[in-house]
Amino acid sequence: MATADRSLLRPVEHPNPAVTVIVPTIPDNDHSAVVASLARQTADAYDVIVVTDPDLGVCEAxxxxxxxxxxxxxxxxxxxxxxxxxxxxxxxxxxxxxxxLVVLEGPVEGGMTYEGRRKYPTCNLAVDREAALDAGGFDERFEYWREDTEFGWRLEERGTAAYDERVRMVHPERPRSSIVQKNEALLKRRYPEKYEDVIVPDTLSGRVNDWLWRKGVWDAVDSVRYGSGVSGRG
Structure with missing residues (x-):
């Protein structure tokens, strides 16, 4: 664990933080802008940990x-x-x-938009640390796809889950991640009722759009529109 510890940067420190912010990244990715935004927070009792170890997957980080x-x-x-x-x-x-409260999500705007549908995107997610540790943290079998949703659904069983309009995040660029079919299938098998309630659209147009997305059509369209995404954490 010594190598990983050397890859833990603490750009914002506090002797007794109420909130710790975690940012996973890799050395090739520039994280200076997000750190600058975090350094300008109006809160006082908080700190920031940036995990930069390139040998760790995003769940491990x-x-x-x-x-x-x-x-x-x-x-x-x-x-x-x-x-x-x-x-x-x-x-x-x-x-x-x-x-x-054990798990909290909020709206996201920009290259990604989110309005609260119990998918718990990790670009704007907060948890009770003790409950999250008791739940076992992020499941590495869902690496890079649905790890956030699966984590949130597990935490729902341990207390209150909430969506709060005040907890806003800006995601300027299009997300780098794309669907991983085996992760999607695993999530559906493990949580069939929640999957039907949260993931599967309840309208005909929504189901058509969902089918096109699962077949990779919208990823292909976005790649042409925005250019190829950059692989890596975040």
Whole structure:
């Protein structure tokens, strides 16, 4: 674990943080902009851990950050995101208002948009650290696809889950990830009822759009429109 420890950067420190922010990245990715945004937060009792070990998968990186976090609340975002100045403060307020809150998501805007559908994207996710550790952290079998949704669904069984409009995230660029069919199938097998409720659209047009997405049509269209994505964490 010594190598991994050397890859833990702490650009924002606090002696007794209420919230620890985890950012997984790799050395080839520039994370200076997200760190700059995190350094400008209006909250006071928070710190930031950037996990840069290139030998760790994204689930391993987040789990390492979770283990090393000092805050009772752990927030996750990605190296290509720009947290608004009040992001950490809004997370702290949401947990203060709900004693049994264990998993929190919020809206995302920009190259990715999200309005709260229990998919728990890790670009804007916060958890109770003790509950997350008791749940075993992120499941590495879902590496790079649906690891966030599976993690959130597991935490739903341990307390209150919430979507809070105040916890806003800006994701300027199109996400790098794309569907991994075996992960999608595994999620459906493990959570058939939740999968039907959350993932499967309930309208004909939604189901057609979902089928095109699963076949990779929209990824191909976006690749032409935006150019090929850059592989890596975030």
């Amino acid at each position: 987040r789990n390492l950050g979770l283990e090393r976090a000092d805050g009772d609340i752990v927030a996750f975002t990605d190296d290509d995101c720009r947290p608004p100045a009040g992001w950490v403060e809004a997370i702290r307020r949401a947990f203060d208002e709900r004693e049994d």
